Amino acid sequence: xxxxxxxxxxxxxxxxxxxxxxxxxxxxxxxxxxxxxxxxxxxxxxxxxxxxxxxxxxxxxxxxxxxxxxxxxxxxxxxxxxxxxxxxxxxxxxxxxxxxxxxxxxxxxxxxxxxxxxxxxxxxxxxxxxxxxxxxxxxxxxxxxxxxxxxxxxxxxxxxxxxxxxxxxxxxxxxxxxxxxxxxxxxxxxxxxxxxxxxxxxxxxxxxxxxxxxxxxxxxxxxxxxxxxxxxxxxxxxxxxxxxxxxxxxxxxxxxxxxxxxxxxxxxxxxxxxxxxxxxxxxxxxxxxxxxxxxxxxxxxxxxxxxxxxxxxxxxxxxxxxxxxxxxxxxxxxxxxxxxxxxxxxxxxxxxxxxxxxxxxxxxxxxxxxxxxxxxxxxxxxxxxxxxxxxxxxxxxxxxxxxxxxxxxxxxxxxxxxxxxxxxxxxxxxxxxxxxxxxxxxxxxxxxxxxxxxxxxxxxxxxxxxxxxxxxxxxxxxxxxxxxxxxxxxxx
Amino acid sequence: xxxxxxxxxxxxxxxxxxxxxxxxxxxxxxxxxxxxxxxxxxxxxxxxxxxxxxxxxxxxxxxxxxxxxxxxxxxxxxxxxxxxxxxxxxxxxxxxxxxxxxxxxxxxxxxxxxxxxxxxxxxxxxxxxxxxxxxxxxxxxxxxxxxxxxxxxxxxxxxxxxxxxxxxxxxxxxxxxxxxxxxxxxxxxxxxxxxxxxxxxxxxxxxxxxxxxxxxxxxxxxxxxxxxxxxxxxxxxxxxxxxxxxxxxxxxxxxxxxxxxxxxxxxxxxxxxxxxxxxxxxxxxxxxxxxxxxxxxxxxxxxxxxxxxxxxxxxxxxxxxxxxxxxxxxxxxxxxxxxxxxxxxxxxxxxxxxxxxxxxxxxxxxxxxxxxxxxxxxxxxxxxxxxxxxxxxxxxxxxxxxxxxxxxxxxxxxxxxxxxxxxxxxxxxxxxxxxxxxxxxxxxxxxxxxxxxxxxxxxxxxxxxxxxxxxxxxxxxxxxxxxxxxxxxxxx
Numbered sequence: 001x002x003x004x005x006x007x008x009x010x011x012x013x014x015x016x017x018x019x020x021x022x023x024x025x026x027x028x029x030x031x032x033x034x035x036x037x038x039x040x041x042x043x044x045x046x047x048x049x050x051x052x053x054x055x056x057x058x059x060x061x062x063x064x065x066x067x068x069x070x071x072x073x074x075x076x077x078x079x080x081x082x083x084x085x086x087x088x089x090x091x092x093x094x095x096x097x098x099x100x101x102x103x104x105x106x107x108x109x110x111x112x113x114x115x116x117x118x119x120x121x122x123x124x125x126x127x128x129x130x131x132x133x134x135x136x137x138x139x140x141x142x143x144x145x146x147x148x149x150x151x152x153x154x155x156x157x158x159x160x161x162x163x164x165x166x167x168x169x170x171x172x173x174x175x176x177x178x179x180x181x182x183x184x185x186x187x188x189x190x191x192x193x194x195x196x197x198x199x200x201x202x203x204x205x206x207x208x209x210x211x212x213x214x215x216x217x218x219x220x221x222x223x224x225x226x227x228x229x230x231x232x233x234x235x236x237x238x239x240x241x242x243x244x245x246x247x248x249x250x251x252x253x254x255x256x257x258x259x260x261x262x263x264x265x266x267x268x269x270x271x272x273x274x275x276x277x278x279x280x281x282x283x284x285x286x287x288x289x290x291x292x293x294x295x296x297x298x299x300x301x302x303x304x305x306x307x308x309x310x311x312x313x314x315x316x317x318x319x320x321x322x323x324x325x326x327x328x329x330x331x332x333x334x335x336x337x338x339x340x341x342x343x344x345x346x347x348x349x350x351x352x353x354x355x356x357x358x359x360x361x362x363x364x365x366x367x368x369x370x371x372x373x374x375x376x377x378x379x380x381x382x383x384x385x386x387x388x389x390x391x392x393x394x395x396x397x398x399x400x401x402x403x404x405x406x407x408x409x410x411x412x413x414x415x416x417x418x419x420x421x422x423x424x425x426x427x428x429x430x431x432x433x434x435x436x437x438x439x440x441x442x443x444x445x446x447x448x449x450x451x452x453x454x455x456x457x458x459x460x461x462x463x464x465x466x467x468x469x470x471x472x473x474x475x476x477x478x479x480x481x482x483x484x485x486x487x488x489x490x491x492x
Numbered sequence: 493x494x495x496x497x498x499x500x501x502x503x504x505x506x507x508x509x510x511x512x513x514x515x516x517x518x519x520x521x522x523x524x525x526x527x528x529x530x531x532x533x534x535x536x537x538x539x540x541x542x543x544x545x546x547x548x549x550x551x552x553x554x555x556x557x558x559x560x561x562x563x564x565x566x567x568x569x570x571x572x573x574x575x576x577x578x579x580x581x582x583x584x585x586x587x588x589x590x591x592x593x594x595x596x597x598x599x600x601x602x603x604x605x606x607x608x609x610x611x612x613x614x615x616x617x618x619x620x621x622x623x624x625x626x627x628x629x630x631x632x633x634x635x636x637x638x639x640x641x642x643x644x645x646x647x648x649x650x651x652x653x654x655x656x657x658x659x660x661x662x663x664x665x666x667x668x669x670x671x672x673x674x675x676x677x678x679x680x681x682x683x684x685x686x687x688x689x690x691x692x693x694x695x696x697x698x699x700x701x702x703x704x705x706x707x708x709x710x711x712x713x714x715x716x717x718x719x720x721x722x723x724x725x726x727x728x729x730x731x732x733x734x735x736x737x738x739x740x741x742x743x744x745x746x747x748x749x750x751x752x753x754x755x756x757x758x759x760x761x762x763x764x765x766x767x768x769x770x771x772x773x774x775x776x777x778x779x780x781x782x783x784x785x786x787x788x789x790x791x792x793x794x795x796x797x798x799x800x801x802x803x804x805x806x807x808x809x810x811x812x813x814x815x816x817x818x819x820x821x822x823x824x825x826x827x828x829x830x831x832x833x834x835x836x837x838x839x840x841x842x843x844x845x846x847x848x849x850x851x852x853x854x855x856x857x858x859x860x861x862x863x864x865x866x867x868x869x870x871x872x873x874x875x876x877x878x879x880x881x882x883x884x885x886x887x888x889x890x891x892x893x894x895x896x897x898x899x900x901x902x903x904x905x906x907x908x909x910x911x912x913x914x915x916x917x918x919x920x921x922x923x924x925x926x927x928x929x930x931x932x933x934x935x936x937x938x939x940x941x942x943x944x945x946x947x948x949x950x951x952x953x954x955x956x957x958x959x960x961x962x963x964x965x966x967x968x969x970x971x972x973x974x975x976x977x978x979x980x981x982x983x984x
Binding site for chain 1: 658693853883
């Protein structure tokens with residue numbers, strides 16, 4: 001992917017002046033203090049330093065910014081709410097990368113209840129999108145921990161998952177059309193509220209989950225759904241992950257797509273939360289080896305949802321498929337159940353160092369994966385605690401490891417690579433994925449190359465080359481830099 | 493997309509010998525009588541002549557066939573059940589194109605009820621796929637008129653739509669993973685039953701709806717669903733398409749995703765069927781200007797679906813949103829309602845010449861489209877009959893025109909281009925699509941170029957060039973041939 005050598009590369013001072021001209025004073029940050037929030041990943045895993053942060057206010061401005069940067073040979077790092085977990089949206093330490101923040105593009109362009117669509121700019125915060133839908137008596141189903149900060153553009157670029165995937169699919173499934181600025185500054189207007197449109201390759205799917213490497217999503221038309229008017233929540237004690245899969249089958253056959261969440265937690269995981277948040281109470285007395293948190297939803301007010309749910313769960317108990325069930329009798333009880341689930345990451349933070357994973361496996365092989373990977377962890381670090389939890393309905397496990405008291409932080413982290421290796425091998429062995437919902441970014445490039453079909457990797461490079469031959473957009477993210485003259489060699 | 497000029501192109505006799513060696517006697521047809529069924533589109537719209545029909549029996553054979561053809565500079569036309577409507581799967585009249593029929597690859601490799609997936613080879617007939625799912629108490633939701641002949645590979649390659657898109661989405665939404673033979677013969681093993689996998693660009697979406705121009709789908713892992721155990725059907729009389737949209741909103745808010753079909757028919761359309769099939773009876777006495785055929789489905793046996801449906805429809809009547817409702821009281825009554833809908837194409841055939849369209853528009857603008865396009869038809873051919881019907885929930889209208897008695901067939905068809913022009917213009921004016929579910933093939937290339945965003949067209953050519961630089965796969969289909977030395981110039 002050679003740079004065009006026929007044009008002279010102007011100095012970055014010229015570029016910054018040009019950017020200032022495009023976006024104005026309010027749209028350009030160059031003081032390092034101002035740039036910190038954009039340059040650093042929020043968990044502090046990726047130290048970074050930006051040449052500048054440019055914050056365009058319109059698609060036209062994004063287009064001009066990209067064109068200017070492309071012409072100067074500068075590298076652009078697109079960024080939404082900067083809540084990503086794999087280092088895909090922050091600059092490296094060279095001080096030569098420019099962050100393109102979409103956060104000023106935060107207009108909700110249209111909410112259309114008849115079409116069940118809304119058109120939003122990339123910088124809209126997810127929670128604001130949810131609220132704008134709710135105002136028109138519609139629901140946007142994407143929901144995740146960072147929804148108060150994450151932007152819809154970031155959600156789309158990383159194909160974010162979250163809690164309701166089992167029912168509504170990933171962010172990809174929510175997109176009907178996109179507006180994208182390409183690597184040469186051209187604007188592709190692919191906004192559309194059509195449910196059916198077979199006019200050629202479906203381009204939007206390249207940008208969704210493309211982590212900003214093929215183009216910059218500036219706006220999207222997304223799907224809305226009827227608002228569920230009833231919900232029921234249950235805390236279900238089971239013996240092992242295999243029971244979770246059988247229970248899910250039973251629920252599905254009876255309740256169909258009413259199941260909107262089906263989360264699993266290992267005993268260790270529940271205990272970790274209860275230890276660090278002693279005010280919380282587990283709904284069931286007996287400490288089962290595994291727990292399911294299930295939620296069902298229903299649009300009609302006339303269907304007796306709670307009774308329906310209870311009947312199927314009673315059947316599961318009768319068939320000895322589960323140990324015990326607590327059905328939330330109030331919204332407060334439901335919230336208490338969810339609190340345990342949602343406080344897992346914070347409990348892990350409080351608890352000390354942990355080694356995290358975001359794998360997925362075929363649902364039918366979850367039990368096999370856990371049975372293989374669990375003991376293997378203990379073989380590497382005796383006494384290690386597997387903080388296993390995740391979205392069983394999607395086969396997505398956050399198979400995280402917490403440090404045992406018996407070992408120092410340094411010794412624990414020294415084995416991080418070995419732990420990762422075993423977990424990813426175990427996932428690969430059951431045809432799983434090494435990144436279910438967080439993406440690749442800078443963190444997972446080695447294992448992407450190692451585990452992904454080489455033909456797929458080769459096709460991905462072809463696409464990157466076709467869409468961004470000069471490697472302007474998020475270079476070296478998702479796909480490792482390859483056969484490319486280093487940018488920093490050129491500009492210094 | 494120049495052919496490589498450094499290699500000599502072997503004669504096609506050599507190629508045929510090589511193909512014979514790969515697929516054996518049973519896999520190669522070269523007698524013109526044997527080839528007719530593969531060379532001709534079933535409605536007779538695209539006269540064609542094949543050099544040969546090659547029918548590989550395995551992915552490995554497909555790979556070798558493609559490699560051999562690519563090396564010889566031969567053009568391959570991938571074909572499933574040959575039920576497409578736009579000339580995308582049959583050879584042209586040159587006698588130089590080779591049909592690659594996937595019909596011998598018809599194994600169902602796996603049905604996995606726990607994962608709710610099945611893995612099928614491209615040549616499996618859709619109906620067999622549905623039946624294999626049903627045997628394991630699961631449902632594959634794709635259903636369309638030609639399901640007894642169409643193959644799942646063809647459905648995927650054209651992203652087929654059908655009757656239940658409102659609830660389950662197009663074929664695209666049913667695919668979890670693909671196995672694809674690329675233009676150079678490499679095999680991409682992208683089969684996967686994962687619900688979440690964020691490891692790079694989602695390549696499968698390029699091949700789905702790619703009409704065989706980027707690669708040849710040889711197998712797919714597709715989604716299964718719980719079997720609905722109750723259904724209810726209603727025939728609903730309305731005044732105009734706007735009422736259909738309001739009714740759909742009301743139904744959705746109350747019944748959510750239970751709505752599995754929501755079809756509209758104009759009075760002219762119903763009358764046409766009743767005229768040609770006099771044994772059929774319309775469920776309601778009064779001949780309303782428009783009719784909706786709606787179906788709702790439910791997995792639970794305990795929910796009183798029929799009553800639920802009735803209650804919401806009663807509310808619609810009370811609010812004067814609809815004129816009248818007939819709720820099917822038996823499966824037989826439901827079937828009678830569906831018979832009217834499903835006999836529209838045959839009634840049109842019996843009636844004589846017609847000019848057909850497959851457009852989609854935003855749901856909220858269906859009424860606007862019909863109000864604009866209807867009178868415009870009559871201005872071109874006075875007395876013309878708009879046989880309007882379609883899937884309202886998807887905004888997909890088959891806005892077909894039937895010849896009035898007052899004009900000869902020749903005069904009618906002489907105005908076909910003018911009719912198309914007005915319909916496509918009217919669709920474009922409301923941000924619609926000129927091909928909702930049938931694709932582009934050879935039929936709609938001019939209007940693709942005319943109505944599609946030029947940036948999108950340019951990206952599509954980049955992708956075609958990156959995936960199939962020598963234009964081996966379905967050349968000149970979907971995207972018009974461009975900047976390409978004509979193959980026929982070379983080989984003759």
